[in-house]
Amino acid sequence: MGDSVSRRSFLLTTTALGFDLKPAIAAARELKISRTTQTHSVCPYCAVGCSVVIHTLGDKARNVQPSVVHIEGDPDSPINRGTLCSKGISLKEFVVNERRLTRPLYRAPGSSAWTRISWEEALDKMARRIKDTRDRGFEEKDAQGRTVNRLPNLALIGGCTDTNEINYLISKFRFGLGIAAYENQARL
Numbered sequence: 001m002g003d004s005v006s007r008r009s010f011l012l013t014t015t016a017l018g019f020d021l022k023p024a025i026a027a028a029r030e031l032k033i034s035r036t037t038q039t040h041s042v043c044p045y046c047a048v049g050c051s052v053v054i055h056t057l058g059d060k061a062r063n064v065q066p067s068v069v070h071i072e073g074d075p076d077s078p079i080n081r082g083t084l085c086s087k088g089i090s091l092k093e094f095v096v097n098e099r100r101l102t103r104p105l106y107r108a109p110g111s112s113a114w115t116r117i118s119w120e121e122a123l124d125k126m127a128r129r130i131k132d133t134r135d136r137g138f139e140e141k142d143a144q145g146r147t148v149n150r151l152p153n154l155a156l157i158g159g160c161t162d163t164n165e166i167n168y169l170i171s172k173f174r175f176g177l178g179i180a181a182y183e184n185q186a187r188l
């Protein structure tokens, strides 16, 4: 290795000389998140549902675009106690990514092209299709004449980050429509 100094040999030397680098490393780590807002959330990748803390820079002024600078495991979580797996630790790249979809896209029947539409248009299209599907498939009575009020031609599927609160709202929504088929990966 000659005269070159490896990171390991540098650390061994500084430790031998009595320098403790831990405070300097801790200070550098603190600087990165010292001015951030912390938001608690859940890793979206799998059903373990690890809790995360999202660090965002930006003073919440109307003309300031906030930016996520760091995401880490939530030490207060009884699920993961501050840890994240190799997939969860890459979450920042999931959030801050130029290829991330942030606007609804629509592909018309028979078309191979996706076009950008507004949220209003997307919600209108979904509401129209749900209404039409319900009008076609709603069953008030079964074959024996018993009241069932069910909708067998619509189903709902949930994701691993659906919280109790979201699932509560989804249940209200599906019971209101009569949807009986519902599957969810959530373990929260």
Ligand code: SF4
Pocket (backbone or CB within 6 Å): 043, 044, 045, 046, 047, 048, 049, 050, 080, 083, 084, 085, 086, 087, 088, 089
């Ligand atoms: S950090 Fe890993 S184990 Fe935890 S929820 Fe995300 S993908 Fe699953």
